[in-house]
Amino acid sequence: MNVVLLSGGSGKRLWPLSNDIRSKQFIKIFKGDNGEYESMVQRVYHQIKKADPEATVTIATSKTQVSAIHNQLGENVGISVEPCRRDTFPAIALATCYLVDVMKVDENESVVVCPVDPYVEDDYFAAVKKLSDQADKGTANLVLMGIEPTYPSEKYGYIMPESKDATAKVSSFKEKPTTEIAKGYIEQGALWNGGVFAYKLKYVLDKAHELIDFTDYDDLFSKYDTLTKISFDYAVVEKEDKIEVQRFAGQWKDLGTWNTLTEAMGENVVGKGVLNDECSNVHIVNEMDVPVLAMGLKDVVISASPDGILVSDKEQSSYIKPYVDKFEQQVMFAEKSWGDYKVMDVESGSMTIKVTLNAGHSMNYHSHNNRDEVWVVISGEGRTIVDGMEQKVKAGDVITMSAGCKHTVFADTELKLIEVQLGEAITAQDKVKYEL
């Protein structure tokens, strides 16, 4: 089957683990089958491959996530890069063109579009496979997954099927209701709309050509920033009559808030942390090197990262966003395709960073206009190129680079270095890239 995973914006609702360049789907918080922690995107990717080893997985996302995706899933995953955010209809249209024009998938094949962040068991992807099979039959233009509600939630839209059959025609859609109204819907057999649907590629291609003037993938990509922001629901789903829904009764959790995220965690403590016996329903997710000690707490989530520390009642944690918006802080930690970096110290005229390069990787060859830099290699081996001069480096070596000086470093083994930036105007934007 073909699967498109929609990997949405950064979001701050899981601060301090998510930030402007690091999204919740990349946080390694779930214990995988091999005992290693994996992220939402890794977990979902592995689950799809388990359900169908032949599955073609394409991630529709912005360019800011490309590094993290390759870092976590390797180089073979397909990525449909949105040049900018333009809501779900343009994103799904672009991903559909990508599959047909770039990946050369036959336009009569079906594709299933899923969000990247639900927390589900393997049976969910068996259901996704069935959705794809149902779309192949062509009895409807869209086949949706309808999730059996476990409570009358106000957080989801509802799908009203015409019958309680495993596959049924959709009678209507309902916006997020109040709890009372949700109860009524559920009595009538309504299902949650989890944003999962299958269609034949040609169907969405045709819709895209109806609404957008473009020739092929490259053309659509090049004019992407001119497209109108419009949701797939509004542009396609609500106007379509031939829609079916397939019931899914397995576990399904939307991991958008700390409250639901911690429910899905297998353990109470990820990272260094201790809960005393007087704690109940307390979760710690700690990315710092020092311990968190929690005593006498109930229904609390604690999360610490280089960006900050959250201590919240679990229910309250859904209201985090406006507070985090006010912090306006620098990103203190980021994963890149080549490794990661962590800001360790910020002064008015300097910034000190720890850089880890994965073996075989390098930075871009670049220079800065307004800052000098000093590298102190603390572990590993590699090669630096400074203004064209290549030099072997190992732990203990010091490299000084004045403003304007072109530089990069190649990691032959995993290589760690302390980078001290010096200057009065240190910004991420002050970077000129060069070909080597």
Place this chain on the structure above:
Amino acid sequence: MNVVLLSGGSGKRLWPLSNDIRSKQFIKIFKGDNGEYESMVQRVYHQIKKADPEATVTIATSKTQVSAIHNQLGENVGISVEPCRRDTFPAIALATCYLVDVMKVDENESVVVCPVDPYVEDDYFAAVKKLSDQADKGTANLVLMGIEPTYPSEKYGYIMPESKDATAKVSSFKEKPTTEIAKGYIEQGALWNGGVFAYKLKYVLDKAHELIDFTDYDDLFSKYDTLTKISFDYAVVEKEDKIEVQRFAGQWKDLGTWNTLTEAMGENVVGKGVLNDECSNVHIVNEMDVPVLAMGLKDVVISASPDGILVSDKEQSSYIKPYVDKFEQQVMFAEKSWGDYKVMDVESGSMTIKVTLNAGHSMNYHSHNNRDEVWVVISGEGRTIVDGMEQKVKAGDVITMSAGCKHTVFADTELKLIEVQLGEAITAQDKVKYEL
């Protein structure tokens, strides 16, 4: 008046702000009259000087605290350094000899001994002054402060006076009782024993010579490590018949736990932190550069430092010690007489530290046997001496020092540097000091 402040051991009950080399009395947590934060020891010192500008203040402490005391109180405060910990009788005997032999105070003068860590208002030191005046009269050998109990506490010893007069003879002492028994004591007019007492210097000098074979301060100092560990209460107070007590009815808080410490804080947040409206009775003490966000919590203290993060129900916070004992962690932050240092990164073969030197100060001239070091100056100006060679340094300069190389740095202005230590066996003990 003469005051001896007993500045006790480090203690972990205020972890993560106190650690093996940084004691609670040095944490800057109280807003002073000038709006700047001050520590317990600074607050108490200023209060004594306010009650009596002529007061001679001597701090009895271990050598590990000498740097921090000079750093916070300047160079003029008297310090009676205990070469090692030998309980309160040897400590008070040594401080008494220090006053007579080093500070040349007449042995017929009185001295008041106080703990350094009570949180009190100015009236407390007016009462301390009265205690000293009462001791001057010589109607008793020891004059104690008796604190009017505000509740039947199990945490304090009790003093039973013979009458309810402002000054009364002591009838007996009672060990820490149960709440029920404490109620009975209070009905009989009992007072809390806050560990504050006055005596004429000669009285304790004579007691010291009775119990210890020594000639003068220098002799006592040199044989201090051979002395028996014994408390002043046991060696002197319990055996003395001529004891008076003076009542004190003002505010008095023992700041030994987070619970009592936060009660004494004027504000709910010290450092970067935000409490949402659903928080009640929550305190944040944050020494990190990144924010703490607290949501929907009740009766909780949150403290973050480079050593770790505590999140505790306030009542529970008194049980912190055994948990912290298990952490066995490296000290990540310390204040020194010359400035401070903060550990920023620890790897198996390296450690990265940020060092701040106060203007006019320097490190010891020293070398390391088993590690190389690199300094990157990030702000300020000064001079390094490396193997005898002096060199001016400023922001951006890099100094590399191999193992065995002697080095120091003088700060002409406040000087900050990043120090990268490199080697397989990095320990604080690997340090050889030299004269310059």
